Amino acid sequence: MNFLDGILFALFAEADKSAPLMVPDSVQKANFAETVRKLANLDVDQLLQNLLSESVWILIKVLIALAIYFVGRWIVRRIIHLLDAVCERRRVDVSLRSFLRNTVRVVFTLLLVLIVVSTLGVNVTSLIAVFSAATLAIGMALSGTAQNFAGGVMILLMKPYRIGDYISAQGQSGTVREIKLFSTVITTVDNQTIYIPNNSIATAIIDNYSTADVRRVDWTVGISYGDDVDTARRTILGMLAADPRVLREPAEPVVWVSALADSSVNLTVRVWTKNTDFWDVFFEYNERFYKELPAAGINFPFPQMDVHVKNE
Template structure:
């Protein structure tokens, strides 16, 4: 008699629950197939837009988990399991995690923005947050810079994305500015000729845009000449150092004085 009751209950469960179970299995199979197709389509879109590898992996994992959670909720609903409380628990957990990781989420959002809009990329020389260096790595939460003296600077992406960024590598050309002071006894035309001879002789200084030299200021003890030249960005520092050194040599050779502070000692005889 007990066996018959168990058989009847099992039959009742199969009749009532069987179609739901079959439907749940069918939804899981079809849903998993659709998730894979959607992820492949999203991957192609990211590849087409040249997303950063780290950002692409993170977003694909995040989207994949969201799809799976939605699919599981649909399957639970199909089986007749109440999902409202489950969704509420997930929402509460998400809110608690968001409040606890508020700063980290800001850095994460900044990292996503940096990787999507790409104001900087690996290899760029930038100045941001009071630091300057070459971008070594852009991660989800931080960006690493290597300074000219080979130090590593780690900047949170939240502050980096919300602050000013000077990118010295975006444009192919850079302008190098100099100010050279000469004595008031020096001729203006003669001085400009010497300065032009220096910049025109340098092979890395471009002639288009043409170099510009102007008398900038009548200072207290010197005539200050403004020199502006254009170079390829990779030649900036080489030209900067070369022109300073070669200008000093050229002015000395031409007999043009470069003023410097003098100290006068006055002795009073009693």
């Protein structure tokens, strides 16, 4: 019992809890007179001394709590650093490492807050009960957040993509930079940062362009009717044969007639190249086809429409 509680107890100790609600005036006057007498006899010096003692103790507890907080933050950083070192030594997947780092930081920070609050004299048991009830209520209101957390766990277990992979999902394309507790962070080719909820991306169709070491590049080249298909094929294959980026495995480059379209004969060109060379090869040969095929007598037709007028 602190000093203020003792004062209140001394002032009202004589009150009978079992007394009736209605008290006679004489009794009320006697009680009031007794209260005035106790206040008049109150030792002010003792009161100030106790207040000063209480203030000093509260200040000490605040300083201890601050010390625990700053030391705890340093310990949490050291634990995360140690976790990174262990994961690096055991070659843990980068995506899982990022997820574990975020989870450990959140858990230990919550523990640190509870320790600091307990040091200040707050009943941690009651606080945990209130926090649990609030968590349940918030969890019901934010069920999507829990689903995003579960989606992040599924992504780490199934590993449809990792940090550094170039993916396309939910209408967005970019390089995976981080897998957080509730979202996946990707960076687009024009350096935009996009956050995709883990629940959405875990249940979506994901195109991962970084999984395989080699990829096939396809072009559709339309040539005019009447042009020599064999000449076009030899010219295209000659370009590709001189390029070391064009691989002979898993298959040789091919040129096929894929369609007899309305205005052109469409040739399909397929080659294999390393994943890192895909876009360079694709864009470079678009330009080379346009420049070098006409020199070999191959023309690119414009869209045409024959209109027949019938006079009646």
